[in-house]
Amino acid sequence: MGTCTEEFLKDRFHISGRVLALVAEAEADVAPLFAGLDDVMAFNQYKVLAAFQKNRVNDSHFSWNTGYGYDDPGKKILSGVYSDVFGTEAALVRPIIVNGTHAISLALTGVLRPGDELIYCTGSPYDTLHAVIGLRGEGMGSLADFGVAYKQVELTPDGHIDYAALKTAVSPKTRMVCLQRATGYGWRRAVMLEEIEEWARFVKGMAPEIICMVDNCYGEFLDVREPSEAGADLIAGSLIKNPGGGLALAGGYVAGRADLIEAVACRMTCPGIGDECGLTFGQTRAMLQGLFLAPKTVNGAVRGAMLCARVFERLGFEVCPASHEQRSDIIEAVRLGSPEALIAFCEGVQAAAPVDSYVRPEPWDMPGYADPVIMAAGAFVQGSSIELSADGPLRPPYNVYFQGGLTYEHSKFGVIRALQAMEDKGLV
Numbered sequence: 366m367g368t369c370t371e372e373f374l375k376d377r378f379h380i381s382g383r384v385l386a387l388v389a390e391a392e393a394d395v396a397p398l399f400a401g402l403d404d405v406m407a408f409n410q411y412k413v414l415a416a417f418q419k420n421r422v423n424d425s426h427f428s429w430n431t432g433y434g435y436d437d438p439g440k441k442i443l444s445g446v447y448s449d450v451f452g453t454e455a456a457l458v459r460p461i462i463v464n465g466t467h468a469i470s471l472a473l474t475g476v477l478r479p480g481d482e483l484i485y486c487t488g489s490p491y492d493t494l495h496a497v498i499g500l501r502g503e504g505m506g507s508l509a510d511f512g513v514a515y516k517q518v519e520l521t522p523d524g525h526i527d528y529a530a531l532k533t534a535v536s537p538k539t540r541m542v543c544l545q546r547a548t549g550y551g552w553r554r555a556v557m558l559e560e561i562e563e564w565a566r567f568v569k570g571m572a573p574e575i576i577c578m579v580d581n582c583y584g585e586f587l588d589v590r591e592p593s594e595a596g597a598d599l600i601a602g603s604l605i606k607n608p609g610g611g612l613a614l615a616g617g618y619v620a621g622r623a624d625l626i627e628a629v630a631c632r633m634t635c636p637g638i639g640d641e642c643g644l645t646f647g648q649t650r651a652m653l654q655g656l657f658l659a660p661k662t663v664n665g666a667v668r669g670a671m672l673c674a675r676v677f678e679r680l681g682f683e684v685c686p687a688s689h690e691q692r693s694d695i696i697e698a699v700r701l702g703s704p705e706a707l708i709a710f711c712e713g714v715q716a717a718a719p720v721d722s723y724v725r726p727e728p729w730d731m732p733g734y735a736d737p738v739i740m741a742a743g744a745f746v747q748g749s750s751i752e753l754s755a756d757g758p759l760r761p762p763y764n765v766y767f768q769g770g771l772t773y774e775h776s777k778f779g780v781i782r783a784l785q786a787m788e789d790k791g792l793v
């Protein structure tokens with residue numbers, strides 16, 4: 366950091382010399398690793414550009430129509446570009462897919478039929494999917510309500526897929542095996558592309574007709590390949606995370622084999638209609654421009670996560686993943702060890718925001734969570750977590766999950782403010 370930036374941060378934001386020195390030292394430690402991230406970013410930038418050019422994106426695609434939306438120009442172009450970026454036969458990309466949970470839910474409910482069995486092979490699925498599967502709540506039309514059985518295979522203690530247990534779990538009824546790439550609210554490394562490839566090969570080796578599905582939330586553009594290019598039949602994710610690049614106002618995607626995407630589209634609208642109907646409501650430009658910027662945005666967020674890891678490693682905190690470890694999502698978990706530290710960290714991140722910087726985050730009883738959760742988010746798009754954010758449940762061991770940042774400098778500023786807030790309270 367140049368002297369003039371340091372002086373500005375001291376004067377304008379009251380950052381201490383100690384905090385700035387700590388962050389500068391940590392940055393020097395991780396900076397040599399940034400070159401590898403930049404290679405991935407460059408590759409993905411050109412990969413995305415190639416998809417735009419192949420699909421002959423032009424200004425007329427940014428318009429939209431009304432009513433049934435048969436010829437909505439945005440629909441086809443979004444499908445075409447996403448299919449090429451993810452290396453799939455087809456893709457469904459819409460602002461009317463309300464979030465990541467909805468996208469994953471469509472992938473599950475669109476494909477699975479009564480009597481089928483679903484296996485999750487990365488332990489407990491993301492919290493919001495429990496109601497979809499039928500692990501929580503009754504009578505909401507979950508997979509369980511429709512006679513789809515569910516099995517769960519835990520990860521091994523060192524965080525890898527337990528192939529022996531997966532083999533035992535698979536039965537003649539198994540129709541789909543799901544893998545969650547990102548950490549979620551866990552304490553494990555994200556699943557690397559090499560392991561996803563090995564997993565898909567293993568499942569297909571047991572029974573080629575089993576569908577390999579990946580919850581790709583937070584994982585897009587962390588590698589030069591996506592899970593769909595490593596054997597997955599179906600992937601799904603949120604546009605207010607990585608692939609929306611911070612510009613998409615809402616939406617989700619499902620990409621994969623053409624027959625499966627058709628089934629998913631029939632669930633999204635209704636049988637016989639599929640993706641023929643539905644509008645893009647003028648969101649195509651933002652969705653495409655966000656995708657175009659996403660490789661660079663994700664690069665900044667990953668650099669920020671590595672810096673966060675290194676700063677807190679240096680201070681003696683446990684972090685996951687470690688600063689030098691290869692990554693497959695944008696999340697950094699820090700074991701803060703006390704409610705005071707968790708709250709101070711989140712207050713610091715909130716104070717770093719461009720929007721709502723003046724509010725103080727309070728722990729609250731979020732629906733579906735057993736303990737109060739504290740969240741710092743000051744985003745242009747509500748709930749966007751490709752923008753800088755931090756959150757964690759108020760329970761031991763008081764892990765905070767730090768992610769996002771539309772630029773590296775902003776993500777870094779989140780680390781600086783979090784550390785400063787902890788220093789101000791005598792917690793570091």
Ligand SMILES: *Cc1c(COP(=O)(O)O)cnc(C)c1O
Pocket residue numbers: 464465466467469491493545546547548549580582583603
């Ligand atoms: C965010 C996330 C989801 C759900 O996404 P929402 O947009 O919050 O509904 C599902 N799985 C993982 C791993 C996630 O990170």
